[in-house]
Every structure is written in structure tokens, then in C-alpha cells.
Amino acid sequence: MSSISLIKYAVTALYQYYGIPLLVFGCIGNVFNLSIFVRSQLKKNPCSTYFFCSSIANLNVIFFGLLSRILSDGFGIDPSSYNLEYCRFRYFILHSSMVLSSWFTILATVDRYCVSSKSARRRQLSSLKTSRFLVCSTTAIVFILYSHVWGLFTIEQLKTGPSCYADAGFYRVFYDFFYFATFSFTPPVMMMIVGLGTFYNVHQSHTRVNPTDTNARKLDQLKKRDRQLIKMLLVQVTFTISLTLPLAIQKLYSTFTQNFVKSTYQQAVETLVTQVVRLLAFTNNSISFYL
Template structure:
């Protein structure tokens, strides 16, 4: 068996033996997240609003991204390669949801930064009204930004068979950079900046005097819940950056080398790398409950 065939078999095995368990754990974890964040103790917390809608976006990614890849690369079943309507619908919802999931995490990070601040004015920015407005406005903006997918994605005939993606030429280069900017680059950078600011605020809060009266203890209990959400968020931000950054690097490499002449073996290796970093990105949408 040739090296190229071995690599193709490795891609198939990757989705069958890693993708399927990831699909199951991702579905269960995100559904449990939804149940947790609608509890009365948490549903009034603005940060929970962002986590709740992030979990919905994650489920979209799991079903339209991970499940579709398992069927196409693991079992050779790909409706998006012959149905143009489904091709455009899938990428519109998939990429919009991946972007929304990351940006909801950014908004949660900003919310925790405000809550952890010593400034009363900044703490007032954290409210249910603000979180609901930002969720709605962010969703509308992202859907509008990705609306061009409906008209400019197509089914292209490749040597390996039909494939659904952005039209070849200028639009494909534009789309890869656009996707890179909105998902793979800007969110990790912003998460890092806001996360460091939140970490600094939490560190500074440790110097505050412990409460002694009953009312102060109640306030402190609320702050403890906020601190738990902050810790959970910082862990999630770390994993998000680690799991999505490889996709950013791969996207840039693919865009800059798309016109290079490559051997069959090199193409197979690049396909394997692409599938690995893609699975890492799907992992990010599947593990938040288990962190």
C-alpha cells in the first residue's frame, strides 16, 4: 500500500475513531450546559447568558460541521458535494456558528472583566439587559457579514471529486482571510488581552478585606460565584486559543500556497494536517462542559 493510501486511510480512521466519540461527548456536554445555565441560580447572571448561547452555537457546529465531516471523510457520504442549496446552507450556519461561539466567549470575558473590576462604573456594565442586547446584536451582525456565502459558494469539480467551498479566484482568497480574521485570529487575540486583564483584577481582589456582617457575607457569596465563572472562563479561553490557533495557521498556509504545484503525496499530507487541525477546532466546540 502506498504512502498516499495510508494517509487517506488515516484520515478515515481519524473521523471514525476520534470524531464519533467527540460527537457523542460534544452533544451530551452542550445539552448539559444548556440545562445548567437555565437554572434559577445562574440564569440571572449575565455571563451565563453568553455561555448558554455559545452552547447553542456549539451544537450547530457539531451537527453541521463535525457530523458532516464524519459522514463525508469517515464514510464517504457528503450531500453538500452534490446539493448546492445544502452546500450554502451548511457553510453559512457552520461558519457563522463557529464565529458566534468564539465571540460569545469574548463577550463573556469582557463581562467577567467588568465584574472583577474595582471600578463600580465598570461593574455596572455587567447586566442581563446588556448581555441580551449584545447577544442579539452580535448574532445579527455575524449573520449579515456571512450572508455572501449564499451567493458565492459553489460545488467545484476537483480531481478527488466534487467539493463545496468558496468560488475559486479572488473571492476564495478574500473568504479565507475573512474567516481567518473573524474566527481564527481576532478572537484569540481579544481573549488573551481581556483574559489577562481579568486575571489582574482577580489577583487585585484578593487584597480586599473579608466581610463580617450577614449582608456582606451574602454579597461575598455572589462574588464567589462570579469568581467560579471567571476561573471556568479563563480555562475555556486558554483551550479556545490553543485549539483554534492551528486552524488559523493552516488557513494562511493554504491560501498562500493554493497556486503552488504539489505532488500527490504532499497533497495527501496537507489533507491529513487540515483534518487534524479541523478536528481540534471541533474539539473546542465539544469540551466546554468537561473543563
Template sequence: MSAATIINAVNLQFSRLAPLVVFIFGVPGNIFNILIFIRPNLIKNPCSTYFFCSSLANLNVLFFGLIPRSLADGFGIDPVSNNLAFCRFRYFMVHPSVVLSSWFTILAGIDRYCISSRDVHRRQLSNLKYSRYISAITAFIGFAIYSHLLGLFVMQQLKTGPYCYALVGPYRVFL
């Protein structure tokens, strides 16, 4: 058995097992986060709003990003390349969700900075009303920025079969 064959076999097994481990720990972890952040004593905390939204975004990444990718890479089943609508919807859900997860974590840090400030006016910026508005606006902007994915992803015929990806040309370079 050659080294390349061994590496390919290891890569295939890793492509099958690693996403399963991430999914097994990621989904319950994010669900527990959501359940914790909606508890009555935490739901009124502005920082909890940001972490709640971050957990929702992470669940989107797990369900729309990890599952189809692991099916394609580890088992040769590509649900994305068989349906243009799902192809576009998947990428539209994954790309902004990855970005939004980070943005919400940053917003939680900014909220903690504001609440711990000596300046009274800065402390007043940390309130539930602002955190909900900022979360909604952030999610809207995140999905609006990536709305081009809904129209500019296409099915391309490769030697291995159909493949879902960005249009060839300047848009692919942009993406």
C-alpha cells in the same frame, strides 16, 4: 504493504472514529451546558447568557460542520455536494457559529471583568438586559458578516465528483 498505504488506512480509521468521539462527548456536553445555564438561579446571571449562546453556537458547529464533514471524509458520503441550497446553508451556519462561540466566551470574560471591577459604573455594565442585547447584536453581526456565503458558494465539478466551495477567483482568495 507500503508506508503510504498504512498511513492512508490509519487516516481513514481516524477520520471515522475521531468525529464520533467528538460528537458523543460534544452534543451531550453542550446540551448539559444549556440545561444548566437556563436553571432559574443562573438564567438571571449575565455571564450565563453568553455561555448559553456559546453552547448553541457549538451545537451548530457539531451538527452542521462535524456530521457532514465526517460522512464525507470517513465514509465517502457527501450530503453537501449533492444539494446547492444545503451547501450554502451549511457553510452559512458553520462559519459564523465557529466565530460566535469564541466571541461569546470573550464577552463572558469581559462581563466577569466588569462585575469584579472596583468602579461602580463598570460594575453596572454587567446586567442581564445588556447581556441579552449584546448577545443578540453579536449573533446578528456574526451572521451578517458571513451572509456572502449564501450567494457565493457554488457546486464545482471535479474529477472525483461535485464539490461545494467558494467561487474561483478573488472571492476564494478573500475567503
């Protein structure tokens, strides 16, 4: 077997032996998340609203992203390569859901930052009314921002066969940078900044407490449930940054080198790397329940 054939087999094997279990565990985990965050004890917590909506977005990513990739790269079944309407619908739902999942996590991080703040005014920003408004407005904004997918995605004939993606030329360069900005770069940076602020607030809440003053301790310490959500969120933010940044790097590399002359072997290697970082990104949408 030649090196190129071996690489192509590796891509197929990745989706068959890693993608399928990831699909199963991702679906189960996100469904369990939905059932957890609608419980009476948690559904009144604003942070739970963001986690609930993030789980819905994750399921969209799993079905329209991971499942589609398993069928196309693992078994050679790809409806988006010959049906233009489905091509545009799939990428609109997939990319907007990936972006929404990340931004809902950012909103959850901001909510925990407000809850952990010593400022009463900031703590008041954490409310069910605020969380519902932000979820609806964020969803509407993302859908509007990605609406151009409906008219400017196309099925392109490549050497390897038909492929659905952004129209070649200026729009493709624009879209890669647009997707990079809204998903691969800005969310991880914001998560890191706000996450560090939340960690600092939690640390300060420990140092502010006077152990001899019971009433002050009760007023100053965060609720146990809030602390658990903060810990869970900080772990999720760490994994999100680690699993999505490789895709950002790959997107930039692909955009800057798209006009370079590359050997068949180099193209095969880059395809393998692309599939690996995509699977890492899909992993981010599948593991929140298990963290």
C-alpha cells in the same frame, strides 16, 4: 499499502475512531450546559446568557460541521458535494456558528472583566439587559457579515471529486482572510487580552481586601458564583486559543500556497494536517462541559 493510501486511511480512521466519540460527548456536554445555565440560580447571571448561547452555537457546529465531516471523510457521504442549496446553507450555519461561539466567549470574558473590576461604573455594565442586547446584536452582525456565502459558495469539480467551498479566484482568497480575521485570529487575541485583564482584576481584589474589616471584605470580594464562572471561563479561553490557533495557521498556509505546484504525496500530507486541525477546532466546540 502505499504512503498515500496510508495517509488517506488515516484521515478516514480519524473521523471514525475520534470523530464519532467526539460527536457523542460533544452533544451530551452541550445539552447538559444548556440545562445548567437555565437553572434559577444561574439564569439571572449575565455570563450564563453568553454560555447558554455559546452552547447552542456549539451544537450547530457539531451537527453541521463535525457530523458532516464524519459522514463525508469517514463514510463517503457528502450531500453538500452535489446539492448547491445545502452546500451554501451548511457553510453559512457552520462558519457563522463557529464565529458566534468564539465571540460569545469573548463577551463572557468582557462581562467577567467588568464584574471583577474595582470601578463601579464598569461593574454596572454587567447586566441581563446588556447581555441580551449584545447576544442579539452580535448574532445579527455575524449573519449579515456571512450572508455572501449564500451567493458565492459553489460546488467545484476537483481531482478528488466535487467539493463545496468559496468560489475560486479573488473571492476565495478574500473569504479565507475574512474567516481568518473573524474566527481564527481576532477572537483568540481578544480572549487573551481580556482574560489577562480579568486575571489581574481578580488578583487585585485579593490584595485590596483588609482582613480586619469584615464589611469592607464583603463589599470588595466577588461573589463565590462569580469567581467560579471566572475560573471556568479562563480555563475555557485557554483551551479555545490552543485548539483554534492551529486552524488559523493552516488557513494562512493554504491561502499563500494555493498556487504552488505540489506533489501528490504533499497534497495528501496537507489534507491529513487539515483534517487534524479541523478536528481540534471541533474539539473546542465539544469539551466546554468537561473542563
